[in-house]
Amino acid sequence: MANAITAGRIVLLFLGIGLLYTQRVWTLGLAIVIMLVVFVADALDGIVARRRGRETVFGAVFDIAGDRVVENALWVVFADLGVIGVWAPLLVLTRGFLVDGLRSVALQAGRTPFGERSMARTAITRFLTASRFMRALYGTAKLVAFLFLAGAVATGRAEFPIIDRLYVEPVFLVGGWLSVYLTLALTVVRGLPVIVDAWPYLSWTREEFARDRRSG
Numbered sequence: 193m194a195n196a197i198t199a200g201r202i203v204l205l206f207l208g209i210g211l212l213y214t215q216r217v218w219t220l221g222l223a224i225v226i227m228l229v230v231f232v233a234d235a236l237d238g239i240v241a242r243r244r245g246r247e248t249v250f251g252a253v254f255d256i257a258g259d260r261v262v263e264n265a266l267w268v269v270f271a272d273l274g275v276i277g278v279w280a281p282l283l284v285l286t287r288g289f290l291v292d293g294l295r296s297v298a299l300q301a302g303r304t305p306f307g308e309r310s311m312a313r314t315a316i317t318r319f320l321t322a323s324r325f326m327r328a329l330y331g332t333a334k335l336v337a338f339l340f341l342a343g344a345v346a347t348g349r350a351e352f353p354i355i356d357r358l359y360v361e362p363v364f365l366v367g368g369w370l371s372v373y374l375t376l377a378l379t380v381v382r383g384l385p386v387i388v389d390a391w392p393y394l395s396w397t398r399e400e401f402a403r404d405r406r407s408g
Contacts, residue, residue: 198258201233220346231335275344287383294390317385337375340368
């Protein structure tokens with residue numbers, strides 16, 4: 193069920209992206225609603241997996257892969273639509289490739305991103321990558337940031353009387369851009385500990401990977 197939710201999020205994502213390139217009020221409004229559903233479903237799939245007791249290695253990896261597709265695609269799209277610089281998707285893509293590449297190395301030793309066999313070696317890593325507080329903060333920041341950017345796209349492509357008034361309010365704009373830069377900052381901050389914790393695995397031999405897997 194949780195994996196089906198993740199797959200559904202990806203399908204909805206690309207539907208929403210397609211609608212962002214239209215120029216009608218109702219299609220752009222629907223795109224914003226779809227973005228909201230995509231990010232609400234991000235929290236839902238984890239809740240479903242935990243309540244059903246179906247937290248698996250594949251599920252954890254697939255959930256992360258789904259998050260990467262959503263985030264990377266949206267940063268690229270918003271850069272293409274001109275509401276943010278190309279440096280943003282380049283930063284996020286680089287971070288994602290490095291972190292996920294190193295996680296795949298740790299996976300050979302049976303170490304998963306989260307859970308009992310987590311690759312996290314320190315309390316600070318567990319806090320930044322797996323604590324409920326950080327995951328909630330990051331998820332909320334992403335939700336607000338992407339809805340803000342989607343709204344910016346919509347106001348530039350069609351007339352939205354209510355939304356248009358928001359995007360000329362200094363307080364609203366400051367809050368929106370703060371959420372965007374907070375999301376980018378958290379993306380980097382939450383990635384660095386993963387790189388540090390996975391680094392020792394780069395020098396391991398096959399025998400050491402097998403020994404660590406058996407010891408778990």
